[in-house]
Amino acid sequence: MNKMSVAKRGAAFILAGALTVGMVACGKNTTSNNSAGTSSNAGGNNAKNVELKFSHIWGSASDPFTASAKKVIDDYEKANKNVKIKVDTNENEAYKTKIKAMAAANELPDIFSTWGGGFSEPFVKSNSVVALDVSEDMKSKMVNGALTNVTYDGKVYGLPFFLSCGALFVNTELFEKNSVKVPTTWEELLTAVKTFKSKGITPMAVSGKDKWTIAMYFDVMALRAAGPEKVTKTLTKKGSFKDPEFLNAANRFKEMIDAGAFSKGAAGVSNDEAEVPFFEGKIPMMFKGSWTAGKAGSKDSKVAGKIKAISFPSIPGGLGNPKQFTGGAVDAVMVSENSKNKEEALKFQKYFAENMSRESYLSGASMPAWKTDVDESKLNPSLVDVVNLTKDAESFTIWWDTLLAGKDTETYLNALQELFMGSKTPQQFVDSLQTIYGK
Structure with missing residues (x-):
């Protein structure tokens, strides 16, 4: 049986000192214990x-995580007959607003999905969430550095899952049909954008309404610039947005917009x-997280086998x-x-x-x-593509809207x-960022 080990990406996640807040690690492979967290008196x-x-945020039928979340919850309830999990879901942006409001009103649910880094920092500072007693045995089951972004002042407050x-x-089909080269350089990317645009094809998918999707593009461009x-x-x-690299990123982002990358x-x-x-299969490019592979490679996907x-x-x-x-x-x-069933909530959290x-x-x-072993033949080919893409990665830096607080x-x-809509120039955009420093 052909196995794909998480350890293949091990070297990609080595961290450097103080930069651990923005990067994560991956380590040696072992088999996962799927019964973790099950109550001993379940029956x-x-x-x-x-x-x-x-x-949590996985309620949409189109969300690649919805089925997985439902299965895990159902399995826990079957193994723990005395426990009922009452689920409430919202779309990503609405959820972020709602969970912050619930925290401010001291009305957080027993357990909730969140993001590490700056997003959850207010929950920690307000003593709204439980500091976890993470054993060495539990740590050994996670990839190295998995707890980095949920650790605050040396204490762990959340458990990550992917x-x-x-x-x-x-x-690739659209690129081939339109005789466009898959870009490996900035110049080739702009050429691809302009070529598709000239053929009446919107080059890149993005939502200007849900701002985090615009940030997906800018974050990586800032990473390339700085x-x-x-x-x-x-x-x-600990630095400054006045550094020229950030203006370079903003200028390049505007250059891509002006080239017609996105729909009006x-x-x-x-x-x-x-x-x-x-x-x-109507738009040739989209910069998104690895979860995109779930949709692209699903059995009923119209673009299965075409997305790289x-x-x-x-x-x-x-x-x-x-x-x-x-x-x-x-x-x-x-x-x-404030959970009235904290002990059970902690068991379910780990599970x-x-x-x-x-x-x-x-x-x-x-x-x-x-850490887990899986049969590679059962994996989504698009996800295998992402795994292979990152196996030689030097670093991973969490997204700005997560790292910022x-x-x-x-x-x-x-x-x-x-900036995206053209009401700010790149310089004005950078100046706005600098106000985060209070100067």
């Missing part, structure tokens, strides 16, 4: 009936709406390179400090994280944050949307 008649409220990676997904060390240093307020109506289109033509994941090319004058990626072990689950890692990997939606995230996303 007992004396077990106390417990209802756990669980809020690794995400930003990639440029290209429809390199991972400078990006992480600047986002954690993108500003009013949601993420779900923006993705439809890409997955229908490539690294975003270097940009002129940039300090970064195509072996440096956006992403990392960011998505996690946390338990509310969900480990098993969601495995199930989403098997379904082809993501790379796992927990609180209002700083909104400052970034709002300014980026204005």
